[in-house]
Amino acid sequence: MIFPALRTSKTSLFSIAEDLPHYDQITAGYIEMGLSLQQSYGTSCAIEYLQGKGVPNKITERVLVRSNQHR
Numbered sequence: 644m645i646f647p648a649l650r651t652s653k654t655s656l657f658s659i660a661e662d663l664p665h666y667d668q669i670t671a672g673y674i675e676m677g678l679s680l681q682q683s684y685g686t687s688c689a690i691e692y693l694q695g696k697g698v699p700n701k702i703t704e705r706v707l708v709r710s711n712q713h714r
């Protein structure tokens with residue numbers, strides 16, 4: 644099955660993409676939740692969550708190791 648959006652012109656695809664939440668905003672939400680999980684349940688729980696959400700390991704490590712500086 645071809646999705647209806649894929650049948651549209653290239654210009655239309657760009658306008659559809661602009662309506663989606665920005666990747667960095669989504670990742671920021673995951674990081675906030677990861678930091679909350681770290682505080683409540685420990686670092687290993689936060690790592691598992693962030694890895695499950697596809698947050699790059701470099702970002703996960705930097706954020707969780709320096710979590711005291713973020714809050």
